[in-house]
Amino acid sequence: MSRVLFAFAMLLAFGVMKLPAEHALSLQHRSASGGQSDDIANLDLREKIGQLGFVAALSGFRAMLADFLFIQAHAAWERTEWGRVLFLFRQVTTLQPHVPLFWDMAAWHMAWNASAAAMNDPSQPRLALRVKAQREYFALGKDFLERGVKNNPDKPQLHEALARLYRDKYNDHARASEYFAKASALPGAASYDKRFSAYELSYCEGREREAYECLHGLYAKSEKERLPTLIKRLKFLEEKLNVPPEQRIPDKER
Amino acid sequence: MSERLHRGFSPARIFAISINTLIELTRQKVFYVLLLFALLLIGCSVFMARFTFQQEFQILKDISLGAMSIFSALLAIVGTARLIPQDIDDRTVYTILAKPIPRFEYLLGKLFGVLLLLAISIALMSALFVVVLYVRERTVLNETLRQMSRAPGEQLDAAVNAIRAAGLNIDILTGVAVIYLKACLLAALTLFVSTFATTNIFTVVVMVFVYFIGHLQATAREYWLEEQSAGWVARTFLAIVALIFPDLQAFNLVDEIVAGVAIPLVLLAKTALLGIFYTAIYTLAATFVFYGKEL
Amino acid sequence: MNDLPRRSGAEAGAAVAVEGLSKVFPVPFRRKSITAVRDLNLRVEAGEVYGLLGPNGSGKSTTLKIILGLAAPTRGRTKIFGRDSSLVESRQAVGFLPENPYFYKFLTGEETLRFFGKLCRVNGSRLKSRVRELLELVGLTNARDQRLSTYSKGMLQRIGLAQALINEPKLVVLDEPTAGVDPAGSRDIRNLIVDLKQRGITVLLSSHLLTQVQEICDRVGILARGVLVREGHLEELIAIENRCELVLENASEALVKEIEKLATNSNARLIDRRKSTTTLERLFLEATQESESSAKHAK
Ligand SMILES: Nc1ncnc2c1ncn2[C@@H]1O[C@H](COP(=O)(O)OP(=O)(O)O)[C@@H](O)[C@H]1O
Ligand SMILES: [Mg+2]
Numbered sequence: 001m002s003r004v005l006f007a008f009a010m011l012l013a014f015g016v017m018k019l020p021a022e023h024a025l026s027l028q029h030r031s032a033s034g035g036q037s038d039d040i041a042n043l044d045l046r047e048k049i050g051q052l053g054f055v056a057a058l059s060g061f062r063a064m065l066a067d068f069l070f071i072q073a074h075a076a077w078e079r080t081e082w083g084r085v086l087f088l089f090r091q092v093t094t095l096q097p098h099v100p101l102f103w104d105m106a107a108w109h110m111a112w113n114a115s116a117a118a119m120n121d122p123s124q125p126r127l128a129l130r131v132k133a134q135r136e137y138f139a140l141g142k143d144f145l146e147r148g149v150k151n152n153p154d155k156p157q158l159h160e161a162l163a164r165l166y167r168d169k170y171n172d173h174a175r176a177s178e179y180f181a182k183a184s185a186l187p188g189a190a191s192y193d194k195r196f197s198a199y200e201l202s203y204c205e206g207r208e209r210e211a212y213e214c215l216h217g218l219y220a221k222s223e224k225e226r227l228p229t230l231i232k233r234l235k236f237l238e239e240k241l242n243v244p245p246e247q248r249i250p251d252k253e254r
Numbered sequence: 255m256s257e258r259l260h261r262g263f264s265p266a267r268i269f270a271i272s273i274n275t276l277i278e279l280t281r282q283k284v285f286y287v288l289l290l291f292a293l294l295l296i297g298c299s300v301f302m303a304r305f306t307f308q309q310e311f312q313i314l315k316d317i318s319l320g321a322m323s324i325f326s327a328l329l330a331i332v333g334t335a336r337l338i339p340q341d342i343d344d345r346t347v348y349t350i351l352a353k354p355i356p357r358f359e360y361l362l363g364k365l366f367g368v369l370l371l372l373a374i375s376i377a378l379m380s381a382l383f384v385v386v387l388y389v390r391e392r393t394v395l396n397e398t399l400r401q402m403s404r405a406p407g408e409q410l411d412a413a414v415n416a417i418r419a420a421g422l423n424i425d426i427l428t429g430v431a432v433i434y435l436k437a438c439l440l441a442a443l444t445l446f447v448s449t450f451a452t453t454n455i456f457t458v459v460v461m462v463f464v465y466f467i468g469h470l471q472a473t474a475r476e477y478w479l480e481e482q483s484a485g486w487v488a489r490t491f492l493a494i495v496a497l498i499f500p501d502l503q504a505f506n507l508v509d510e511i512v513a514g515v516a517i518p519l520v521l522l523a524k525t526a527l528l529g530i531f532y533t534a535i536y537t538l539a540a541t542f543v544f545y546g547k548e549l
Numbered sequence: 550m551n552d553l554p555r556r557s558g559a560e561a562g563a564a565v566a567v568e569g570l571s572k573v574f575p576v577p578f579r580r581k582s583i584t585a586v587r588d589l590n591l592r593v594e595a596g597e598v599y600g601l602l603g604p605n606g607s608g609k610s611t612t613l614k615i616i617l618g619l620a621a622p623t624r625g626r627t628k629i630f631g632r633d634s635s636l637v638e639s640r641q642a643v644g645f646l647p648e649n650p651y652f653y654k655f656l657t658g659e660e661t662l663r664f665f666g667k668l669c670r671v672n673g674s675r676l677k678s679r680v681r682e683l684l685e686l687v688g689l690t691n692a693r694d695q696r697l698s699t700y701s702k703g704m705l706q707r708i709g710l711a712q713a714l715i716n717e718p719k720l721v722v723l724d725e726p727t728a729g730v731d732p733a734g735s736r737d738i739r740n741l742i743v744d745l746k747q748r749g750i751t752v753l754l755s756s757h758l759l760t761q762v763q764e765i766c767d768r769v770g771i772l773a774r775g776v777l778v779r780e781g782h783l784e785e786l787i788a789i790e791n792r793c794e795l796v797l798e799n800a801s802e803a804l805v806k807e808i809e810k811l812a813t814n815s816n817a818r819l820i821d822r823r824k825s826t827t828t829l830e831r832l833f834l835e836a837t838q839e840s841e842s843s844a845k846h847a848k
Contacts, residue, residue, distance in 0.1 A: 029521060064320040067313045
């Protein structure tokens with residue numbers, strides 16, 4: 001028995017030795033995974049996922065729990081229970097803040113699906129209220145993406161999704177352009193991000209020159225970029241900026 | 255003359271015990287766990303039909319790696335808990351230790367047997383997982399290529415890249431290595447507990463407890479180090495948790511890796527070192543207690 | 550082992566030496582404790598067959614375990630060929646067959662011997678030939694590929710004996726080698742022990758049934774409640790100094806009467822007249838009963 005006690009004393013001594021290294025390691029671990037919201041023990045999470053989920057999350061079941069909730073959210077979407085979809089996605093993204101897919105899906109369900117459903121809600125006869133509900137869903141989608149971007153600043157996918165949201169739901173071309181541009185600067189970005197950013201810029205009053213330079217640069221860069229939309233936008237800008245004819249692009253491609 | 259040979263440390267002897275332990279463990283039908291894993295994977299793949307491939311791959315990876323982590327921990331705990339008590343109950347330990355074998359060689363042999371089993375099981379699970387994911391990736395890729403055969407090259411490239419990014423990724427294997435280290439640590443700790451436990455149930459219960467507390471250890475440690483306001487009872491409790499329990503959360507790199515977070519090599523190396531260190535210390539403690547044990 | 554002859558006299562000769570050995574088991578959660586062995590002194594000379602006898606619970610197994618370093622003595626010490634039992638090297642030339650041996654039942658007889666051979670660092674062709682020899686010796690050649698889970702009690706005992714001999718030991722310790730084995734099996738084991746003795750191997754065995762071992766032991770010690778109550782060469786023990794027992798065949802009743810009369814005429818007193826019994830058995834019962842009653846008196 002005394003040997004067991006001695007062994008525990010040994011473990012305690014080892015514990016004192018390992019403590020600084022272990023602490024430093026977990027700080028490094030945290031900063032590697034992108035920081036702040038990773039503190040899984042935070043109160044916010046506990047509130048959101050309940051006691052049982054909290055324990056599960058703390059014992060290596062975190063990813064699985066998130067997937068389980070995600071699947072539930074998927075089912076709720078199929079039944080068009082929007083409140084539940086929102087509730088579940090909040091849990092999913094809190095559990096797995098570093099999976100862009102979840103942020104993306106959450107925002108898409110809110111800003112595209114739920115908002116459309118709200119707009120076509122037959123139980124709400126007043127248009128003003130339907131529009132209001134729709135705007136609220138847009139805002140929820142935007143909120144998901146903004147937090148997603150904050151947690152995953154190096155993932156082009158989320159910047160791109162945010163740009164699309166600004167473009168399609170808010171008609172905010174400046175913001176859309178900004179986020180497409182941000183996405184295009186990140187590793188792994190789609191090749192069209194840069195072009196889309198320029199397209200959006202071309203719709204912004206007062207920034208035509210900027211947009212023109214951008215588009216022209218792309219046009220000059222390679223044959224591949226000379227898509228119909230690009231040529232159309234470029235011509236539109238040439239017109240608007242009164243570009244001298246000799247500098248304009250040829251009318252007929254090829 | 256032969257005396258010097260006997261006195262020394264003998265890897266061959268340890269190996270003989272390890273292999274024997276491995277056979278013993280496989281006879282205990284531990285490989286049913288692997289079957290369960292296979293079923294889980296297949297069930298998962300069937301069920302996933304209604305999701306997009308990104309969602310499917312994400313869930314497939316999460317479930318596979320999560321199951322690997324839990325099953326290997328379970329194997330480590332349940333497999334190790336019975337080893338020594340069983341040998342003592344059956345009196346096989348008498349025949350072994352009545353031979354000129356130092357007790358630490360016996361313990362090391364047993365532990366290595368478990369570690370071997372864990373390595374084999376994790377390798378099999380990984381292989382299965384990689385094959386399933388690879389097959390799914392190929393299928394999705396082929397389907398996409400067929401469907402998009404008339405789409406512009408740029409779109410096709412983007413689609414293929416998206417599938418590749420969501421699919422198999424070599425970094426996952428480093429995550430698996432860390433899962434193995436965690437299982438090794440748990441096996442060594444179980445060995446230690448089993449040297450003084452009175453029943454196997456006790457060992458398993460203690461280890462399940464350790465498993466949960468171990469995942470909370472980092473939190474307890476932080477509170478202890480940073481929260482000066484807590485009362486001394488709470489602080490003592492937190493200190494004991496932080497000092498005695500292993501930080502199992504440190505070995506959960508897999509979540510991050512699946513999410514695509516690049517884990518720096520230095521961090522990986524340090525985590526590995528921590529795992530090896532814990533395993534060694536627990537083995538040492540087990541040996542120490544076992545040397546004083548009446549058989 | 551080469552340095553053995555150089556050791557001084559008596560010390561070197563003893564295969565096993567037990568000096569002032571006591572073993573106390575604490576009983577958990579009570580103030581009580583069990584004294585399994587009390588101040589035991591024993592010597593087993595090299596080359597002899599020594600029988601440690603005593604009823605169940607008399608401390609035989611405990612003594613053997615301490616000799617083999619499997620348990621620690623509370624007081625005193627034990628040595629094998631002059632080396633303290635706490636040292637791993639002391640077990641170098643020792644084979645042990647525990648009480649009711651039980652091996653890994655998923656192994657076959659041959660695999661079991663190979664496993665124990667490897668533990669003793671017997672390898673390669675030497676291991677192979679040794680395993681074949683031993684299977685032959687204990688008569689399990691035919692059962693070599695059978696799993697131990699299908700072995701009978703007697704077969705287990707024999708594979709246990711073979712296992713104890715794998716490293717060509719100079720001392721073999723057998724705890725209840727014949728317990729639970731049928732008469733024929735028990736005879737086989739006894740023959741094997743005689744065989745070992747002839748090969749110059751020292752044997753220390755324990756038994757609670759002395760009829761089974763009396764004919765093979767050179768010396769016996771009788772343990773009762775952890776105390777060595779009798780010890781010596783068989784003939785010495787059986788011969789009670791002031792008594793003699795006549796065993797007659799075909800004696801007429803008249804002759805017996807005559808002898809009785811002669812006895813009463815002299816100083817001798819006829820205590821008992823009985824059919825001949827296993828004398829050692831009687832000794833054994835007497836010795837252990839003495840200790841019983843003295844224990845009662847002590848209370
Ligand atoms: N590990 C143990 N813990 C407590 N008591 C024990 C232990 N081993 C043996 N004893 C006690 O010591 C005594 C002697 O046991 P043992 O040596 O097994 O006797 P034998 O082999 O002669 O039958 C018995 O009373 C037994 O109950
Ligand atoms: Mg006994």
